[in-house]
Amino acid sequence: MSVSEISIGAPGDGPYGVTLRGTEVWTTLVHAGAVARLADGQVERFDLAADGSRPSVIVADRDDVLWFTRSGDHRIGRIGADGTVSAVEVPGGSPYGVCVGPDGGIWFTVMDADLIGRIGPDGAVTEHPIGTPGGFPAHITSAGEELWFTLNAANAIGRMTVDGQVSTYPLPTEGAGPVGISGGPAGVWFVEILAGQVGRITPDGTITEFPLPDRDAKPHAVVATPDGGCWVTLWGAGSVVRLDAAGTVVTAVALGDGSEPHGLAVGPDGSVWVALEQGSVAHVQPQE
Secondary structure, three states: OEEEEEEOOOOOOOEEEEEEEOOEEEEEEOOOOEEEEEEOOEEEEEEOOOOOOOEEEEEEOOOOOEEEEEOOOOEEEEEOOOOOEEEEEOOOOOEEEEEEOOOOOEEEEEHHHOEEEEEOOOOOEEEEEOOOOOOOEEEEEEEOOEEEEEEOOOOEEEEEEOOOOEEEEEOOOOOOOEEEEEEEOOEEEEEEOOOOEEEEEOOOOOEEEEEOOOOOOOEEEEEEOOOOOEEEEEOOOOEEEEEOOOOOEEEEEEOOOOOOEEEEEEOOOOOEEEEEOOOEEEEEEOOO
């Protein structure tokens, strides 16, 4: 693997979430209230003109529109294909995770209100209670015809149909602190930041946990890969690792002490883009 880094914004801007739109790399700047685009080696910044908005997780929809959560001011941000910046207010509370649902809607978690929300094509917001008070829903993903999300404080994985029906699955390890989650061909991958483990849940609700070599690595985000495995950022260890379909770590890439890797995205060529809160985006490429 080869690793290169591209500086994004000023020191302290805090690259956090990352997604791909074609050949473009988009990242949120959580401390700067901005979103940045990296294209052809050039960085373009989109200022939200909203201090304290804390843009966090970002995703591109099927129409190449960018959607990102603004956990600091109760909004979902939007950047259209033409570069127009706008936002949708979230009445329930602070959004964090976001994904494109199986129905094409934009689905998101509301951490402090125990809700899952949806933005429809007409911009209307609907919210569904998860039925777990104090569950603290974090990341969310689409898998099959349903939504899956982590319940960080309830130590469980949630599952929701598009009409709002919820099931929950407690984790075998107590106090695991699930955060990132991503749907893949072999099941839904998730990470346990407090237990130093990666987990997978199958459609029938079976959960398998895979301890990492470094149990203090603090896994944060995960992206499933087409081969049934996944990539995981290790926030506490300043690295990123790849697990195969059996849950074995087969690749480990050091990103440097203090790099603070958070979100990541995997490109069609198998290369990995990682947002480093220290102020850059790392590009991890397989060697020929």
